[in-house]
Amino acid sequence: MAAPADLSGKKQSSYELMSAENKAMQDDPTLNPAMFWVAEGESLWQAKSGTKNIACSQCHSDLKKSMRGAATQYPKMIKGKLQTLEGQINQCRIGAQGAPALAYESKELLSLTALIALQSKGMPIAVNESPKNKEELKKGQQWFNKRLGQLNLSCAQCHEDRAGLKLGGSPIPQGHPNAYPIYRLEWQTLGSLQRRLRNCMSGVRAQQFEYGSPEMAQLELFLMWRARGMPLEAPGVRP
Amino acid sequence: MSKTSRTSITMPSSAKKGAIIEIRAIAQHDMESGFRYTESGKLIPRDIIRTFTCSYNNVEVFKADFYPGIGANPLITFTTIASDSGMLEFKWLGDDGYEAVNQARITVS
Amino acid sequence: MTRRNWLKHIQKLGFLALGSWFTPSLVFAKKEDADEAIQKITSGAKIQEGRVTLTIPPLVENGNLVVLKVSVDSPMTANDYVKTIHVIAEGNPLPSIFTAYLTPRSGTANITTRVRLADSQRVWAIAQMNNGSFWQGSAETLVTLSACTEMV
Numbered sequence: 245m246a247a248p249a250d251l252s253g254k255k256q257s258s259y260e261l262m263s264a265e266n267k268a269m270q271d272d273p274t275l276n277p278a279m280f281w282v283a284e285g286e287s288l289w290q291a292k293s294g295t296k297n298i299a300c301s302q303c304h305s306d307l308k309k310s311m312r313g314a315a316t317q318y319p320k321m322i323k324g325k326l327q328t329l330e331g332q333i334n335q336c337r338i339g340a341q342g343a344p345a346l347a348y349e350s351k352e353l354l355s356l357t358a359l360i361a362l363q364s365k366g367m368p369i370a371v372n373e374s375p376k377n378k379e380e381l382k383k384g385q386q387w388f389n390k391r392l393g394q395l396n397l398s399c400a401q402c403h404e405d406r407a408g409l410k411l412g413g414s415p416i417p418q419g420h421p422n423a424y425p426i427y428r429l430e431w432q433t434l435g436s437l438q439r440r441l442r443n444c445m446s447g448v449r450a451q452q453f454e455y456g457s458p459e460m461a462q463l464e465l466f467l468m469w470r471a472r473g474m475p476l477e478a479p480g481v482r483p
Numbered sequence: 484m485s486k487t488s489r490t491s492i493t494m495p496s497s498a499k500k501g502a503i504i505e506i507r508a509i510a511q512h513d514m515e516s517g518f519r520y521t522e523s524g525k526l527i528p529r530d531i532i533r534t535f536t537c538s539y540n541n542v543e544v545f546k547a548d549f550y551p552g553i554g555a556n557p558l559i560t561f562t563t564i565a566s567d568s569g570m571l572e573f574k575w576l577g578d579d580g581y582e583a584v585n586q587a588r589i590t591v592s
Numbered sequence: 593m594t595r596r597n598w599l600k601h602i603q604k605l606g607f608l609a610l611g612s613w614f615t616p617s618l619v620f621a622k623k624e625d626a627d628e629a630i631q632k633i634t635s636g637a638k639i640q641e642g643r644v645t646l647t648i649p650p651l652v653e654n655g656n657l658v659v660l661k662v663s664v665d666s667p668m669t670a671n672d673y674v675k676t677i678h679v680i681a682e683g684n685p686l687p688s689i690f691t692a693y694l695t696p697r698s699g700t701a702n703i704t705t706r707v708r709l710a711d712s713q714r715v716w717a718i719a720q721m722n723n724g725s726f727w728q729g730s731a732e733t734l735v736t737l738s739a740c741t742e743m744v
Contacts, residue, residue, distance in 0.1 A: 263660040274493040277556035429654035430738040432555040435533040447740030483653035503699030552689035554657040560704035
């Protein structure tokens, strides 16, 4: 078998593998369907919610300023718990607003995630190893290297060892989470990184991690750490 | 009971008289094709935007019929001649009482 | 993992990807359905080749949203303009994709939209001029599947 392209040390976004049309769809906000979710997020940000009848905008007064860089830092350890961006949004809902948590892949949660991620567009992913996240990061790395499913494949076998080679006609990307949430053409809608990871797992016929589970957060943490320094493209478009 | 959704219009706000302007119109809509099935094998009924019209100072200047083969969150880009200052109105009509309207002003000198 | 085992895995994944196409949800139109749709448009009138350019990417990563551009060569004056443009996809379950109605106020007969293409196929654009004549152009494309989908 031919040696895989030597991308050692070079992080490559799967943006590079897309057609010119799909790149344009991501780059131009007047073409990117994800912007509808951002618009919805803007409305939700201002909406009073929950028993405390308070809106996001009341605690986080200037959206651009307060959320700038936020999406590049998740998942992170908050009060001893590994929290993803979606998890933190729900934590705010429950704790600060007295509102119920939003379901994964719901229009509301995706809209808020898209809105917040957009505020970090172009900024480098800033998830680094620290004494606080060391244990969880290690678990994430173990998930990345663990063979899963009926096909008995690990993430690393495709996305490390064989990135750049083809699988059934499609080039294998390095699999960085640098554009989420994404408008995936396959889904014909906006979706989260966790939805995409569940697709990977169904691809190898594995039991999918549950939305919002500790395993998901650990894997997300490892993936973001692995992608550190790459500019955030959110909200992205992918095939 | 009519349903609606967000739409987005991209076009210049001003133009020289007689200039050809490009208009980009998108509507947020799943465009359920009517060819998909649920996991349990039930056919999901067709639910799409059927027509899009553009009127310029109340005169229809462009129309399109959409079929299930148009992708979700349908985009259409077309041109029109900047004839006078005024209002362009865009209307999307679809199944299940769907209706969306958007407007844009143009100053023509 | 040995090369042989890796190749076995690739094959299985390929089957997984293909498997999604043999569900009842996709019935490929034969070229006859497309011909029928075109017949309805022209009522059997002669269609001339030329003046119509249909642009779609030759290789498509996912058929759910494909940028499609139609461009008809016309002065677009009150005496000589494109009245309608029909786009027909040979390989879709329903060949008719969209119809655009233009006027002398349109300026150009350039339309861009995003379409669903169910499979690798030829797509046709039929334009009718104000004098009743029909013109056609087409483009062919290869549609590939996204890797690792929800459909198992």
